[in-house]
Amino acid sequence: MSTRIWKGALLASFSVALGVAGGYWFAQQRMSAMPGAATEQSPRTQDERKALYWYDPMYPQQKFDKPGKSPFMDMQLVPQYVDASTNSAAVSIDPSLTQNLGLRLATVSRGVLASSLDVVGVLAFNERDVAVVQARTAGFVERVYAHAPGDVLKANAALADILVPEWAAAQEEFLALKRNGDADLLAAARQRLRLTGMPAALITQVERSGKVQPNLTLTSPIGGVLQELEVREGMTVAAGETLARVNGLSSVWLAVSVPESEAGTIVVGQTVEARLPAFPGTVLNGTVSAILPETNPDSRTIRVRVELPNPDGRLRPGLTAQVRLSRSTGQSVLWVPSEAVVRTGRRALVMLAEDAGRYRPVEVQLGQESEGKTVVLKGLEEGQQVVSSGQFLLDSEASLKGIVARTLEIPPPPSTAAAFHETDGQVIEIDSKEVTLAHGPFKTLGMPGMTMTFPLADPALMQGLKAGDKVRVSVSQTDDGLRVERLEKSGGQP
Structure with missing residues (x-):
């Protein structure tokens, strides 16, 4: 009995051990069949x-x-x-997260863009509408009418009475010849009166009345503001002396300061709207009459002159105005919302939206900007979509991933010179496209010495150079990194 029990226990133990071993074997086979189940089984780390x-x-x-x-x-x-x-040229975002991130898209549109510029202007006198009153002959001031500088005068308003003794004798001679009836002598005497500076109206009055009138009343030739009055009772005046100056008010000038960056958009004849705080709700229309040649060195602005009619005389010099300069070229252009543009300082970018929630930076060449819209001269096509809100988040993500927008081929202005950074180095390897250099520090870049490979700006730079040559290298900073612009053998090297 005990022997049978012992054999049964031994058989049970063997079965358990066989089951455990079999289970372990089957488990191992299943794990090895699962992809990536073990680190050593992964195809590539x-x-x-x-x-x-x-x-x-x-x-x-x-x-x-x-x-x-x-x-x-x-x-x-x-x-x-x-x-x-393969995906480094774009930033991918799950479309379901677009709203959570606050991304908004705008379509690249085409149309006629009317530009406008809001600036501040100040009213001033029209310096072309000026009358100067001078004494035609020497005399004495007998009376000055009650006027002072700053008064508003009507046309032909009396200013002062001048006694001219020289006229008395000439008028007596003229009247005597008139009584004699000699027509030739009378014409000569009348001409003499004109040469003494006597107005034609006064000569006619003497001839009709037959009385000597040696007094001259100075009057304002035009209506306007009396700017100067240089006469006092009892004073002596000389021929040609300026006695008064009157500035007309039939029209006024609006002096507008325009930033120099907008100077190219202003033309003579351009439509102008002016709104004065002194007259709420009133819109004054005018046109640009002149663009002055000088630029203010402190504010970096140019002065634009606008002429405004002033029939009722309520526009007074010194009043300020909010001015809108409007212009439309009539040409159809591409434009995007100004908020969609990311300006890095060296170039302008937009985040272009593609299919499946992918976004990539694109460099654009910009034109004028007006009312929240910016003209795109190069880099986009009509109908494309760009990110107008949240693009800075995408741009930061692209920078962290090393995604760089392709540089537009825009020739620099002739006067613009690239900044070069120079150091000494030794050629490790060189071909027509790039050169590997063991170079010293670029002090102007704050870059220490190291061994690096640089692209060549011109394949001709490799001529006459080989590995081991010591060179003087000049590089420029581009949007894709540093580029070799000059490569010359160091002095003293054969």
């Missing part, structure tokens, strides 16, 4: 992927061919892998 280049996330435009410490920041360079490069 992150470290096994091929790195295209290394970059600093804070300065993604510059690419390095080897890992190491960033020359710009106190951090290690980050690798950009081959399998990540």
Whole structure:
């Protein structure tokens, strides 16, 4: 009995051991069949992927061919892998998160864009509407009428009475010849009266009345503001002396200061609307009559002159006005909302929306801006969609991933010279497209010495150079990184 019990226990133990071993074997077979179940079974780890280049996330435009410490920041360079490069040209966002991130899109539109500019202006006298009153001959001031500078006068308003003794004798001779009836002598005497400065109306009055009238009443030739009155009773005046100055008020000038950046959009004849705080709700219409040639060196503005009619005389010099300068070229242009443009300081970008929640930065060339719209001269097409809100978040994400917008081929102005940064180095390897240099520090960039590969601005730079040559290198900063502009052998080297 005991022997049978012992054999049964031994058989049970063997079965349990066989079951455990079998279960372990089947479990191992199942795990090995699952993809990525074990680390050693993974086809490729992150470290096994091929790195295209290394970059600093804070300065993604510059690419390095080897890992190491960033020359710009106190951090290690980050690798950009081959399998990540397929989506490196765009930032991908789940469409369901678009609303949560506050992203708004706008369509690139085409149409006629009417430009307008709001500036401030000040009313001033029309300096072309000025009358100067002078003494035609020497005399004495007998009376000054009750006027003072600043008074508003009507046309032909009396200013002062002048006694001219010389006229008395000439008029006596004229009247005597008239009584004699000699027509030739009378004509000569009348001409003499004109030469003494006597007005034609006064000569006619003497001839009709037959009485000597040696007094002259000075009057204002036009209606306006009396600016100067230089006569007093009893004073002596000389021929040609300025006695009064009157500025007309039939029209006034509106002096407008326009920023120099907008000077190219202003033309003579352009429509102007002016609103004065002194007359709420009133809109005055005028046109640009002149663009003055000088620029204010302090405010960097140019002066634009607008002539406004003033039939009722209520526009007084010194009043301020809110001015809107409007202009339409009539040409159809592409435009986007101004808020969609990201200005980096060196170029302008927009975030272009693509299918499946992908966004990529695009460089654009901008034109004029008006009323929240900016003209796009190059870089976009009609019907495309750009991000008008939340684009700075996408731009930051693109920078962290090293996504750089393709540079537009816009020729720089002839007067613009690129800033070069120079140092000494030694050629490690060179071909028609790029050169690998062991260079010293670029002090103007704050960049330490290292071994780097740079693109060549011109394939001709490699002529006469080979590995091992010591050179003087000049680089320029582009949107894609540093580029070699000049490469010359150092002095004393054969």
